[in-house]
Amino acid sequence: MAGWSLPGRAHVPSGRANVKPALRLADDRGRPPRVSDVRLADLGVHAPHGRYAPREADRALATLLTGDAPLVVVHGKRLTGTTRTVAEAVRTHLPDHTLLAFHPDPRVPLAALVAAAKRHAADGAVLWIDAAGTTALRQLGDIEVPDGVRVLVTAHSGLLAGARLPDPLVGAAVQVGSLTATDLDALRAVDVDVPAEPKPTRLGRLVVPLEPLRRALDGDAGLDRQALLRVFADWQRLDPPVPLTTEALAALYVDYRRELGPVGVPTLSRALEWAVDRGLVTAVGSRGFYYGSGLLSAVADQQRTPVSGRFWRYAARTFPADLRREVGLAAFDRGDYPHARDLLDDVADVPPRVMYGIAYRAHRSRSVAIARRWYEKAIAAGSVPARVDLGVLEAAEGRASVARTWFRAAIDGGDPGEASRAMHGLGVLEREHGNLDEARRWFTGAAASDDPVQAASAMVDLGALAEDLGDVDEARSWYERARAHSGRPISVLRPV
DSSP states (O other): OTTSOOTTOOOOOSSOTTTSOOBSSOOTTSOOOBGGGOOTGGGTOOSOOOOOOOOTTHHHHHHHHHTTOSEEEEEESTTSSHHHHHHHHHHHHOTTSEEEEBOOOTTSOHHHHHHHHHTTGGGOEEEEEOSOOHHHHHTGGGOOOOTTEEEEEEEEHHHHTSTTSOSSOSSEEEEOOSOOHHHHHHHHHTTOOOOSSOSOOSHHHHHSOOHHHHHHHHTTTOHHHHHHHHHHHHHHHHOOSSOEEHHHHHHHHHHHHHHHSOOOSOOHHHHHHHHHHTTSEEEETTTTEEEEOHHHHHHHHHTTOOOOHHHHHHHHHHOOHHHHHHHHHHHHHTTOHHHHHHHHTTOSOOOHHHHHHHHHHHHHTTOHHHHHHHHHHHHHTTOHHHHHHHHHHHHHTTOHHHHHHHHHHHHTTTOHHHHHHHHHHHHHHHHHTTOHHHHHHHHHHHHTSSOHHHHHHHHHHHHHHHHHTTOHHHHHHHHHHHHHHHSSOOOOOOOO
C-alpha cells in the first residue's frame, strides 16, 4: 500500500494537533484510503496474517454491514481475534467505503471523529475505532451517525461490564467468542498448525508469536526496554482518559526504571526508538503523545503481572480528582480493591455499587474498620445492600443494637430482596440473644418473601427453632417446606 503512512508515523492536521483528530492512515496529501486499499496490519490485526478462517460471528456481521446498522460494537476477550474478524467483514462488505482511522486520543470527542467521517459520507465512510477505551465507549450514546457513515467499534468484553460504562451499551453488539470445535476445524483447513487438543481457546494465543514480548516484559531485552514496555502496559490497563504525553512518559519511565535496578545514563530515547521500530509503540506528532500496542497489556495480564506501585503513586500524586476517579473505577473493575479504595476515597460521584463492593471485599478480608467506613459511605449514597451487610458486620462485632438499626433501615429501604435478607439477619441476631419470639417473627417474614434463597433458609431456621423447643412435628413441617421451596434435599433433624 505504497503512499500510505507507516505504523509509528502520524499524519497530524495543521492547527492544534493535541486536540484535533489525527489520522492514523493517510496519503502524503492527508487523504484517507479506501477500505480495499488498507492492509490487515493497518487495521490493527496482529501478525501473522495467514488465510482467514471463518468465525461464528461472521454471519451476524454480514447481516449488519449489508443492512443499515449505523453503529456496530464487536467485543471479545483479549486475543480472541475480534479485530481480525471485523477487519475481514468490513473488507468483504464495504470495500469501496472511505476508511477513517484516527490515533486514539481521549481528549478528542467521538462527535469530532464522526464529523470528520461525515465529510466522506457521499461515497460511504467507515469510522474505524479499534480496541476502544472507556472514554470512547461512554460517548457512543451521545453521537448521531449521519447517513452514509458506519461506525465500527471493537472493544474488550471486560470493559463493557465495568463501572464506568452504561448498561446496556448503545449500538448493535456482536461477540467474538473463544474458539469452538468448528473454529478449530476451520483453522486447520487454512493450514494453521492446531494441536489435536489445543490448550489455548483464544485465536491470538494460538497464532500470534507472543513469547518474544513475554521475554521483553520480563527483562530479557534489557531493563531500559522492560521499564518502557511496562509503562505502556500499565497505562493501557488502567485506561486513564488522557493520552500518555511526553512529560508523563518521561516521569513514569524514570520511576519504573529505578524500580528495576540502578540507572546509569538516561536511555529513554533509545528504548523508545526500539519500541517504535517494532510496532510496540506509536508516536503521534513531534511533541504530542504515545500509545502502545494492545499486545502489551494483553501479555502483562496473561502473565498476571501486577500494575506497578509506581503507577499508583504517580496517579495519586499528579492526577486531579476526576482522573483519580476514572483510574480508581478501572482498578475496581480489575478487582484491585485496595488501590481503588485509595484513589476513590476523596473524590465525588463514586457509584454506590462501587462503594458497596469495596466495603464488601474489605468485610470478607476482615478489615472491619475499612468495611464499616465504606458501608457507611455507600449507605449515604443510597445503597440498601450496604445497610444489610453493615448490620451483619455490627452483629458479628457484638454491637446488637447498632445491627438492629441497620437491619430495620434495610427493611424500610424499598428493596424487597434486601428486606428479606435483613429480616433473616434480624432473626439470626434475635435467636443468638435468646429472643425466640422475635426471632420467629423475623424468620416468618423472611420465609414469606419472594426471595427463594432467603425464604428457604428462613424456613430451615424456623425448623431449628421448633426443634430446639421440642416440637419435632413443626420442625419436620418447616424442613419439608424448605425442601419443596428450594428443590433441594433438607436433612437437618438432629437424632433424638
